[in-house]
Amino acid sequence: MSNLRPLPEAHHLMFEQHLQKLQDHHLLRRLRTIDSATGPTAVLEGREVILLSSNNYLGLATHPTVVEAAIAATRQYGAGSGAARLVCGSLMPHHTLEAALARFKGTEAALTFAAGYLTNIGAIPALIGKNGLILADRLCHASLIDGCRLSGAMFRVYHHGDMHHLERLLARRPAGTPTLIVTDGLFSMDGDIAPMQDIAQLAERYDAMIYVDDAHGTGILGRTGRGTLEYCEVESRVPFHMGTLSKALGSSGGYLTGSASFIAYLVNTCRSFTYTTAPNPGSAAAAAAALQIIEQEPERRLRLWENRARLAQGLLRLGFDLAASQSPILPIIVGDPDRAMTMAQSLFAHGVYAPAIRPPTVPPTTSRIRLTITADHTPEQIDRALVILEQAGRAINLI
Numbered sequence: 001m002s003n004l005r006p007l008p009e010a011h012h013l014m015f016e017q018h019l020q021k022l023q024d025h026h027l028l029r030r031l032r033t034i035d036s037a038t039g040p041t042a043v044l045e046g047r048e049v050i051l052l053s054s055n056n057y058l059g060l061a062t063h064p065t066v067v068e069a070a071i072a073a074t075r076q077y078g079a080g081s082g083a084a085r086l087v088c089g090s091l092m093p094h095h096t097l098e099a100a101l102a103r104f105k106g107t108e109a110a111l112t113f114a115a116g117y118l119t120n121i122g123a124i125p126a127l128i129g130k131n132g133l134i135l136a137d138r139l140c141h142a143s144l145i146d147g148c149r150l151s152g153a154m155f156r157v158y159h160h161g162d163m164h165h166l167e168r169l170l171a172r173r174p175a176g177t178p179t180l181i182v183t184d185g186l187f188s189m190d191g192d193i194a195p196m197q198d199i200a201q202l203a204e205r206y207d208a209m210i211y212v213d214d215a216h217g218t219g220i221l222g223r224t225g226r227g228t229l230e231y232c233e234v235e236s237r238v239p240f241h242m243g244t245l246s247k248a249l250g251s252s253g254g255y256l257t258g259s260a261s262f263i264a265y266l267v268n269t270c271r272s273f274t275y276t277t278a279p280n281p282g283s284a285a286a287a288a289a290a291l292q293i294i295e296q297e298p299e300r301r302l303r304l305w306e307n308r309a310r311l312a313q314g315l316l317r318l319g320f321d322l323a324a325s326q327s328p329i330l331p332i333i334v335g336d337p338d339r340a341m342t343m344a345q346s347l348f349a350h351g352v353y354a355p356a357i358r359p360p361t362v363p364p365t366t367s368r369i370r371l372t373i374t375a376d377h378t379p380e381q382i383d384r385a386l387v388i389l390e391q392a393g394r395a396i397n398l399i
């Protein structure tokens, strides 16, 4: 029962018909309640499962120091931050975090946002407009695509990781067109890494800017965890980049890091920075604490990669197709969305949660089970998950 006026019948029908159509195509999504921390095991819809779906790669979301930092900042500054940072005054935890991010990444400055999504939909339009051209990898994250569309720039997509295609598009554009190349650093659904050396070279040759989204690489890639640019040894060739606080850093929010004038420019031009309430002080303090742990406890990163190797080798031995994964994101390519759903249901029934990822999140015919592994999973949990994955894979004749 609702105390609001009921929907007019025509509107109700419109919603219901759309949902039915999704259902018919096995593309209907629904929320599942989780009543615990997000990993390495979790209580999902009342059932204890091995969780292979969280991006909390280093287990920092539940690290006692990170949690304590969030509590302490919440006590001191409050649960909410009152208003946007240019309106109410900019809270100390945000400044502390931005200084820590800049130091970690080796840049002059950094700016944080309430979400990675907001970072991308604000920063891209701030960097390029109607007279410009965006060239984006076909598998870019949805928030990048939305940012590109909002910018009003001409928007072209190049085949995933295909540098010949990117170069053709660069060579063909009208002379003098401002150009932004947009890519994930570590791709969120395929787990492979962008060819940053080649992208940097093309950007230099054709005088284009690069916008790298390192949501997944930050904290896990590179010798010291600085991310994809460190891993690909191109930090000195890419003047700024974007990342999130919501994956390996175990908190929430997004950031950009670069020169002081770049950051000051964003403060003055990014609508998704200006017109939204500052992130909670607790989230900012948690992310700052997480950064410190990333620097002080490199063994977490090592454990993550050991776990990744154990799971990936087990899956390959069983005969699963992991596409081109090079990371703790391991897609098991199934193809058909209906079969991917059946496999996900069978996994859940036996105690593993990993979601079926279907269009439009991934291209048609590439529906998959997306696994993510973390530093906190035990070898026993990984081996148990492999047994269940084998059963579920055989049940749909995938292996």
Ligand SMILES: *Cc1c(COP(=O)(O)O)cnc(C)c1O
Binding pocket: 115, 116, 117, 118, 120, 141, 143, 144, 184, 188, 213, 215, 216, 244, 245, 246, 252, 253, 254
């Ligand atoms: C998760 C993700 C985002 C969005 O970040 P949020 O902090 O969750 O809003 C942006 N880009 C990529 C590549 C991501 O994986």
